Amino acid sequence: xxxxxxxxxxxxxxxxxxxxxxxxxxxxxxxxxxxxxxxxxxxxxxxxxxxxxxxxxxxxxxxxxxxxxxxxxxxxxxxxxxxxxxxxxxxxxxxxxxxxxxxxxxxxxxxxxxxxxxxxxx
Amino acid sequence: xxxxxxxxxxxxxxxxxxxxxxxxxxxxxxxxxxxxxxxxxxxxxxxxxxxxxxxxxxxxxxxxxxxxxxxxxxxxxxxxxxxxxxxxxxxxxxxxxxxxxxxxxxxxxxxxx
Numbered sequence: 312x313x314x315x316x317x318x319x320x321x322x323x324x325x326x327x328x329x330x331x332x333x334x335x336x337x338x339x340x341x342x343x344x345x346x347x348x349x350x351x352x353x354x355x356x357x358x359x360x361x362x363x364x365x366x367x368x369x370x371x372x373x374x375x376x377x378x379x380x381x382x383x384x385x386x387x388x389x390x391x392x393x394x395x396x397x398x399x400x401x402x403x404x405x406x407x408x409x410x411x412x413x414x415x416x417x418x419x420x421x422x423x424x425x426x427x428x429x430x431x432x433x
Numbered sequence: 434x435x436x437x438x439x440x441x442x443x444x445x446x447x448x449x450x451x452x453x454x455x456x457x458x459x460x461x462x463x464x465x466x467x468x469x470x471x472x473x474x475x476x477x478x479x480x481x482x483x484x485x486x487x488x489x490x491x492x493x494x495x496x497x498x499x500x501x502x503x504x505x506x507x508x509x510x511x512x513x514x515x516x517x518x519x520x521x522x523x524x525x526x527x528x529x530x531x532x533x534x535x536x537x538x539x540x541x542x543x544x545x546x
Binding site for chain 2 (some may be wrong): 416
């Protein structure tokens with residue numbers, strides 16, 4: 312059974328960047344997708360972007376265009392999310408999830424990583 | 434973008450009673466080529482990541498108790514917990530995956546009355 316293991320918590324200064332990793336243990340992303348979703352304190356789920364492995368081209372939510380980079384390293388079954396120009400409003404728990412894609416539309420997510428808390432503070 | 438709106442924002446239900454959560458999409462999420470509704474439901478307990486409960490609007494994920502059921506088609510969907518248990522206290526989210534961005538609803542918090 313695949314598990315997604317994310318990198319540890321980060322504390323960053325405004326204006327800097329953060330890179331979070333997500334490793335698939337006991338499985339791969341090869342025939343799947345990866346989603347990145349964040350959750351600000353006390354708030355709901357916000358889809359940031361994702362990538363379908365067989366296509367290799369990421370999609371980003373409009374609000375993150377230009378600041379977000381999603382990559383995937385298939386040999387190590389690891390996905391990465393890098394967010395730049397950080398501001399205090401980016402303080403949140405960031406989740407990766409394996410996406411199930413069936414040849415059309417987008418994808419639903421299962422399983423999810425444990426989450427990575429990113430705190431942006433001066 | 435296809436926006437999904439959940440209601441209510443929260444509800445309190447007695448143990449053993451039925452809980453019903455609604456989700457409405459701004460456009461149909463029924464794909465005509467395969468007759469599937471591209472809608473999923475997730476459960477998130479405090480301090481935990483979300484967990485997939487239902488996909489294709491009504492297909493229960495393996496291991497999910499059968500008191501959870503999903504129904505609906507097109508733009509209107511429902512998640513029903515037939516007999517609420519203490520361990521079902523959580524926030525529930527719907528998500529459309531018909532198109533990108535695959536947006537989530539705002540969540541419904543379920544508590545014990």
